[in-house]
Amino acid sequence: MDNRLSATPQSATSPSLGLTLWRQTWPMAIGVLALLGFQLVDSAFIARLGTAPLAAQSFTFPLSFLVIGVQVGLGIAIAAMISRTLGAGEQERARRLGSLVLVAGTVLIALLALLLWWVQEPVFALLGADTATRGLIRAYWAPQLLAAWLGAALYFGYSLFRAHGDTRLPGKLMVITSLVNLVLDPLLIFGIGPWEGLGLPGAAWATTLAFACGLLVLGRRLLRADWLSGRGLGGELARSARPFAGIAGPAMISQLMPPLAAVLAISVVAGLGETTVAAWGLASRLETVSLMVVLAMTMSLPPWLGRCYGAGDWDQIHRLMKLALKVVMLWQLGLGVVMAGAAPWVALALSGNPEVRDDLATLIRFLLPSYALLGICMLVVSAGNALGWPLRAMLLSCTRLFIFYLPCLWLGAQLGSLTGLALGAATGNLLAGLAAWRMLRRILDRPQRRARCQEGLGPHRPISGTSCNGPN
Template structure:
């Protein structure tokens, strides 16, 4: 999964680097779309968490027929939900981007890009739900492989569609989205073929299963989606502060956002691969194994992210040079890298705690932890930093917010891990599905 996440996020960063070659205005236009793209991703990840949790718990309890029914239901409901959301975001694009601070010229650039980007988001969500189904059944190899394949397809097509070849001029900014559409289409075709050779889906008893599983599914998916939707909301609020610092700052922030997700590849891979394992332990009542898994995961995350963050902070000027040709954007990006990348060790701790909470029957606790990270620590520190010190202050404030959130999550998890096994079982009981 780490290899797949690296490939998937890597091509998104490469897309942004290609778009940066078009100029600061197209890069800023793409950056304004990130909060709404994260909104779609937040909902699909929340649904994916519920998919993996319920199916892995059913498998852990030996309920294979129920796992097949759940697989069919969540694929149908998930794709329909994201399609409706994409249509809504297309309809309200003008007032939303105006509210985010995009001027008329930037909104015109966004308009040509937004329709294919929403199509790509829907295809990506359908692909993600398929990945969740495979992960719930313990197969991480195919999702990881397909992430690499789709990334390579996008990597080949993006420069051709953005810049053109020979006498063909290319599509500019929309070309990046159309390349992603093609890449995700290839991934869905391959995934569908493999899914057809499994017995993980069922057409029988779906109505009854929907009635029985609606409450436990909502009990996980609801708080998980709220947790996942809070980052896009925070991103919208953050970009309004960044927009006040100028177009170059917005462009640099967009590149830093891509770099953030890429640098968190191990954390993201663990949040995808660890919950199904935890869910099976949950279904089997093996809480000793749960404790061992979480302790190991946190050690790996802190060591990896801190080492990577310090290395990237030292190499910040060269990384910024590789990603942007504009000197002003390059300087702002280097500043963001120096402050933010080392702080992702603490952010990773918080992400693992939230992911584990959703898998182990503590969705409300996970949601509150997400809310505290963003609205109690991250945004207040970011706004205060921007007010006091411009872009360097904003970067330092965001880093401080990540550090405070990580420390708070660590304290919450220590209390959970220190609890007796019977207390953990008692807390988890209400979330057991019928």
């Protein structure tokens, strides 16, 4: 990593800084692993039903990612706005913001779920699903959208806790909901004793029940935390709607780009056959699991950066970003190399179909090592929304997908079938990571900011009585 990213002589790998980052990240990493792990387990169980149900589930991923993209974009804005407000010492305003965003977010996701149910037939036909596959999707889609809505409500609650510096409860609840899902999955998919399972829809109902359990626990803790307020919501809405939209709008567009790219990607993959679609679906699940540390840091780091932004402490921001990027690069590259070496055994554990296993092993070998650079891009986009440059973060996200990833994916598929597809996707990830690193270095190392730091002034003077030495 280039030392120019650090604007201060203090080491970016300060033990206290690293320890605080570890304490904030590890609960989220475990939670993300559990949450994404149960999604991978879902796909592994469904794979035992046959290639057709697995392909049907894979066709739903782009639209499921659409819901997730909206909820994550709103969650980013929630964490950024509330953490900045807390960094500036405005406790009562933070309570009002918490109440507003929880209500507005759940209503918006409910409307989106209804829309996706209404347009399912033409959309899945456009993606390449045949009549038989659309029949399987139809039975699965309603409970899956219900699960998505409950999961979004749960995620908004997590964002509120993260904004207040509490990553442990979200991490614990992710583990609890994952365990509940893990227990319910085989019962509802395959049945037990004389009771026949529900098949593919059983996976969605298991997720629905798991998220409902998590919401019950989260709701009780929110009521005790005193982070919500019903006073002055009208005035707060008028005051905060525009700045919130200024963060949430670009953040949602950034998060909606991956689902749109996934729609286009699976259209390319569908041309290679049902077996490849099934393998691509499993690889997509494995991707999110393998990026668990990156995803955890994109949730734990922005609230901390937001507090530093609110307090005007750019020196701490420089040190945090340099440390975080080193961690992401070393962890993700090491994991990618190990997973690539173990690709045949990983594929064997995830699928019983020999053809699907072979295709999945090929995808793992090429894609997993490239996630080191993809992780850097994801971290930079996440940090951008917390540090006051959401438009740049949105443009970076769009560039990653539509300038690098999709063109390389399409070109690879044209040149070399599945192997070319995997190589093209990996090349797109590498180019995106390099572009993100260059953009971050330019933003955080502007000459005028460095000059002010050298003069001992700092980019901003911290607000009196505030601190960003770590979330409370």
